[in-house]
Amino acid sequence: MASASSIDETLALLAQGDYVADRPLATALFLSLQLGRPLFLEGEAGVGKTEIAKVLAETLGRRLIRLQCYEGLDVASAVYEWNYPRQMLEIRLAEASGEADRDGLGQDIFREQFLIQRPLLQALQPQAGGPPVLLIDELDRTDEPFEAFLLEVLSDFQITIPEMGTIRAPQPPIVVITSNRTREVHDALKRRCFYHWVDYPTAAREMEIIRRKLPGIEDRLSQQIVAFVHELRSRDLFKLPGVAETLDWTRALNTLDCLEITPEVINDTLGTLLKYQDDIAKIRGSEAAGILAEINARLAAARS
Template sequence: MVHDLIHWDNVRLVTPADVNTALSTQGYLPDEGISTAVFLAMTLRRPLLLEGEAGVGKTELAKSLAAATGGELIRLQCYEGIDAAQAVYDWDYAKQLLHLRATEATGESQQMTADALETSLYSERFLIKRALLRAIEPTEGPQPILLIDEVDRADDEFEAYLLEILSDFQVTVPEVGVFSTDRPPLVVLTSNRTRDVHDALKRRCLYHWVEHPGFDREVAIVKLRVPGIEAGLAKQVAAAVEGLRKLNLYKPPGVAETIDWATALGRLGAKELDNTMVTNTLGAVLKYREDHQRVEQHGIGELVKQAIEKGLLHA
């Protein structure tokens, strides 16, 4: 039964190890916890809620999963004030107006009752299908991956509406009818925890807290995403970022910043970290002036020294 539930195209994800391999092939190196959470979400047909600090790779996981399975990535970016018109469906008013004028020009509207004319305007041809409606449309081939990004930015009312849709995978458009699917998408929700997601939504989902990667995994990520980087420099960058995360910064660097920093250093021809190089490129990894000041107070020289020592220790 498991084989049928999680078979996309030629990709058979029968164990968490298969998920790990499939994601790694797309350049995303998961740990065992992430691979297991994704596998269970697929097997149990449950949404997966990923929480963690910004930059730990939550959104990238959904993108890599779509690439690995061949399913379409349908992304809904949440924000304060988002409603059904932005997330589920809306009407193409400009197209409706053109249609109305065309019926008037041809005289067709004179032969129609008001109800018939209104019905023609509110038909599926004028329906704009937003992310949630697109995700539950019947599809050929692999199920889509529905990414509901930063759900913690939406308000309570939208979260309640989202819970209803995720429970039934069904949307009713009063003027058209009911849209539903017996092959629901794999749903990945992300949260940076700017506020707590309600318990009702959490109970509907499988949950996984995404940590910053450990040293060895971050080195492997840098080597994979920054081809040609010196092995020693990759270790020093990962060690330096690990040190930065311990400084109680306003915005600790995520994996994306680690990759950006390593890429910038590689473009500058760096072979290893030094005080001047770190000072000149710190803007690739830290994006707030207050964080720069805290690192300067800690001592850039000390940061470099510790990074080099850890790099040598793991040589």
């Protein structure tokens, strides 16, 4: 599918990449694609925000350009920097040949061939298959000055390089921005985007995710997995398991040839679901056995 001209087609586009989306998410994505506005996705870690950009790039046949954000991210890492070793080599070669002209050389070393393009600048360049998908991942990890710099990029899809001038995208890239909400992103940036909160999926949708991503898993095992994970998400834990952890746990249980979950299996594999020792200690043992007993009772009642 080359494009999506309706919300239903957007749902189908995501499904083509085995992404199980709800209609509100598909609506936000459809509007973002149609109106050329960035899509700002916020939610807990592991709920599938980053995957949306990957699926879009795959199903639309576009290049995926990813800017992984972190504290201290600067222009040199995100946008561009000059290749100083090559510039110095050019200067020395010119001096050695006796052709060094200070004014001319000053212009020559600030040509495109000496420019190292980082993700944001790459995303503004023409691409053979059409505008790329630009993923700005975990924006909340950066600081406010970098957010302010992004305003020019997201408003006009242009970047100003003092030595070369302003570079504008011939066609705006498809922009997906994600945040785990470890801090609030400034309103000025959010206003330039369509916003959607990506929540944990319903049990039915999480079952469908397992079926699509890991076909061949027995229904009873999938039901136990989803029910157990959803029960954990209702507990007071430091870090609740996301969809990524659900899939990791399913893969682990399948690798261990488990046909159903037992208390012993939970204790042995809890580290694939929970990533903090305090959380593991809180659930392991009698607590896990009690949760599993309740789940099995509910599943048995539903089948009868």
